[in-house]
Amino acid sequence: MINKIDALLQEVENLKAANAEELEALRIKYLSKKGEISSLMNEFRNVAADQKREVGQHLNKLKEVAQNKINELKASFENSQAVNDDIDLTRTAYPIELGTRHPLSIVKKEICDIFARLGFSIAEGPEIEDDWHVFSSLNFAEDHPARDMQDTFFIQHNPDVLLRTHTSSVQTRVMEKQQAPIRIICPGRVYRNEAISYRAHCFFHQVEGLYVDKNVSFADLKQALLFFAKEMFSADTKIRLRPSYFPFTEPSAEMDISCNICGGKGCPFCKGTGWVEILGCGMVDPNVLENCGIDSKIYSGYALGMGIERITNLKYQVKDLRMFSENDIRFLRQFESAN
Numbered sequence: 001m002i003n004k005i006d007a008l009l010q011e012v013e014n015l016k017a018a019n020a021e022e023l024e025a026l027r028i029k030y031l032s033k034k035g036e037i038s039s040l041m042n043e044f045r046n047v048a049a050d051q052k053r054e055v056g057q058h059l060n061k062l063k064e065v066a067q068n069k070i071n072e073l074k075a076s077f078e079n080s081q082a083v084n085d086d087i088d089l090t091r092t093a094y095p096i097e098l099g100t101r102h103p104l105s106i107v108k109k110e111i112c113d114i115f116a117r118l119g120f121s122i123a124e125g126p127e128i129e130d131d132w133h134v135f136s137s138l139n140f141a142e143d144h145p146a147r148d149m150q151d152t153f154f155i156q157h158n159p160d161v162l163l164r165t166h167t168s169s170v171q172t173r174v175m176e177k178q179q180a181p182i183r184i185i186c187p188g189r190v191y192r193n194e195a196i197s198y199r200a201h202c203f204f205h206q207v208e209g210l211y212v213d214k215n216v217s218f219a220d221l222k223q224a225l226l227f228f229a230k231e232m233f234s235a236d237t238k239i240r241l242r243p244s245y246f247p248f249t250e251p252s253a254e255m256d257i258s259c260n261i262c263g264g265k266g267c268p269f270c271k272g273t274g275w276v277e278i279l280g281c282g283m284v285d286p287n288v289l290e291n292c293g294i295d296s297k298i299y300s301g302y303a304l305g306m307g308i309e310r311i312t313n314l315k316y317q318v319k320d321l322r323m324f325s326e327n328d329i330r331f332l333r334q335f336e337s338a339n
């Protein structure tokens with residue numbers, strides 16, 4: 001009996017079926033009530049009691065293998081049928097949609113590339129900062145309004161854990177670690193507690209520039225800024241510097257460029273003045289150098305900071321700041337060719 005069972009087992013293991021009908025015929029042959037396995041089951045009744053255990057094990061194995069084999073063949077038919085029915089190999093493929101670079105990334109890269117041509121290298125710092133790097137080291141007075149909850153996001157009401165309000169914090173981070181000469185450009189995201197509107201957002205992007213070396217002068221700053229303006233906008237762009245105030249630079253200035261929309265003649269964008277402001281700058285205050293361990297009697301430096309959204313608006317005339325963070329594909333696609 002055992003030999004018979006094992007012979008059938010071998011047979012079953014090698015079963016093949018070319019189509020569903022053949023498979024059904026096999027199922028009937030082996031697994032139906034009148035099939036081969038059932039008839040072996042009937043014979044099992046007559047097996048001597050002392051052999052029942054062994055024969056029973058062989059028989060159960062055969063039954064299991066036969067059932068699995070039939071299921072396996074069935075599944076392979078179902079799969080291959082599905083493949084045949086659903087795939088039309090002559091159809092054209094779905095187009096793979098390509099994304100585009102975000103306009104702010106395009107402009108950030110362009111700003112960094114221009115300064116790279118002047119020997120600046122990129123430096124980055126954390127967005128979650130402390131008071132020292134954002135304010136104190138940069139000469140902000142104890143009662144400066146920027147330290148107020150109204151303007152700065154503090155984390156968990158801890159006045160020493162905050163979201164940076166400007167990328168000037170990266171200046172301190174680099175100067176603390178590195179000795180002069182330093183020539184860095186620091187792009188990054190900054191946060192301010194502002195109501196969101198078409199012209200303000202609670203987060204935006206800045207690029208900070210810093211150059212510290214022996215004998216760095218305001219003339220060097222002016223020349224770098226003129227080069228930047230001409231490269232970024234057009235060769236006939238003019239610049240003008242107006243005196244201003246920042247705690248970390250002395251003297252400080254704000255820079256305007258001739259309006260690149262009307263070419264300086266006056267238009268609604270420049271409010272008829274022919275000039276638009278694009279950045280703040282100045283000579284690094286000696287206190288800031290000293291705070292970071294750089295000898296202000298030997299070294300001097302200039303710094304500058306600009307908003308990437310502002311430059312992007314000027315380049316592409318985006319009228320609503322909110323567009324930059326809404327991820328509207330119809331807006332973003334318009335920058336495809338600028339990639």
Ligand code: DAH
Nearest residue numbers: 166168280281282303304305
């Ligand atoms: N940190 C300033 C701001 O957020 C921008 C700025 C102004 C940076 C003048 C500078 C600078 O490095 O010299 O408004």
